[in-house]
Amino acid sequence: MTAPATSARPRIGISSCLLGRPVRHDGGHKRDAYLCEVLGSVFEWVPGCPETAIGLGIPRKPIHLRRFGERIRVVEVDDPAHDVTDALADEAARSLQTVVPLAGYVLKQGSPSCGLHGVRVHDREGTHPAREGRGGFAAELARLAPLLPLAEETQLHDPRQRQHFIWRALAYHRWQQLAEDGMRPRDLVDFHTRHKYLLMAHDQEAYRRLGPLVSQAGNSGSFKELSNNYIALFMSTMRNVASPGQHANALQHMAGYFSDSIEAHDRTELGEAIEAYRLAQLPLAMPVALLRHHLRRHPQTHLEQQLYLDPTAFI
Ligand code: SF4
Incomplete structure (x- = not known):
């Protein structure tokens, strides 16, 4: 039987670690109780971890944003030749190709993959970080789906920003x-x-x-x-x-x-x-x-x- 193309509750993509899945580079998670226990009654979460989806294991070497002239790339901290920028962008495109379309996405703050605002960008030598970047996955998500409501989990702890996100997603x-x-x-x-x-x-x-x-x-x-x-x-x-x-x-x-x-x-x-x-x-x-x-x-x-x-x- 063909799955219905829309569902009763808005389907919202979410960084898996926020739901308590142990997918972080160190095998940990960042479970957000409010998202799990309260907003989970409004939305149907569609979890995804772009880093594990592109084949980085658990545990894995940490990655970060690094500036090379005008270009910002997502690279392994200890081996900047290992560049996963394009793989994360491809994963963003794939994550939008769901049978039932997503009505929004909640992203983990500060992550070089999922962070939406103010992610640390390091210089060519990997030092002097400035909070001016966007994670590789989140950047491509925003580019490919400009109408899709996006928010970081910390924004949803603020009532005004939460109402705003819920209204837009609904x-x-x-x-x-x-x-x-x-x-x-x-x-x-x-x-x-x-x-x-x-x-x-x-x-x-x-x-x-x-x-x-x-x-x-x-x-x-x-x-x-x-x-x-x-x-x-x-x-x-x-x-x-x-x-x-x-x-x-x-x-x-x-x-x-x-x-x-x-x-x-x-x-x-x-x-x-x-x-x-x-x-x-x-x-x-x-x-x-x-x-x-x-x-x-x-x-x-x-x-x-x-x-x-x-x-x-x-x-
Ligand atoms: S922030 Fe994103 S890439 Fe990092 S562990 Fe969470 S879901 Fe995976």
Whole structure:
């Protein structure tokens, strides 16, 4: 039987050592309890260790990033002639060729293979490291799949960055499901509608630029090209973490739906919670929980559809 091409939970690639697999060069691991025990309920992890996948054993000689003029290569620390840069790049390409597409990737910070930001780059002699590089596997992953949400495990310990990653992965997963099912113009309209407040929070101007693409969906000669342009702009809009002020603005728009339906003291409480969040006195989850509370009592289809209010992002 052919495997389904999409799954219920987003499938997220992850550096295997973060799940506790003993794949590090010294035979150890870097198990991350939060990823294993909490985020594992949201995502289906797809573990991979690029270094073992390219045939480096366990244990193995350590590797690092080394600069040779303009080029940065991944080489063995004790034998820089042993260069695994190309093998790691090939492994990144292979890891993207899954039957069920990945909706994101969580990478081990600081690794010369998996690190996403600020990995140590040594000079030609292997000394004077500067935190300016990206692991060989992670760099190729980012190049080949520019829309794929990527994060290091430490970013996911921060609530704002975690919410941001979950939203992006859920949205990308939804897009992949629609694409797999054969997306129609009305699916694009529905997708755009469900992400209205997330987009507004991240970039109001980009939200306005996406609108015309959606309105042309039914009339476009090439819907595929239009939808590709849409998701490229959507994912780039969602790339940066929104500021508290941007979120507060989106929350106020959503609160406006209840201006006639809830009591004055509830409106005040909601407004104060949004303001307290903006001033970093409350987490975002608090005004969102209040909005969900009012939504249960005063259903609003448009708000109920919003990924912004999905409790999954607030675990
Ligand atoms: S950081 Fe990446 S390459 Fe290193 S052990 Fe973990 S999964 Fe393997």
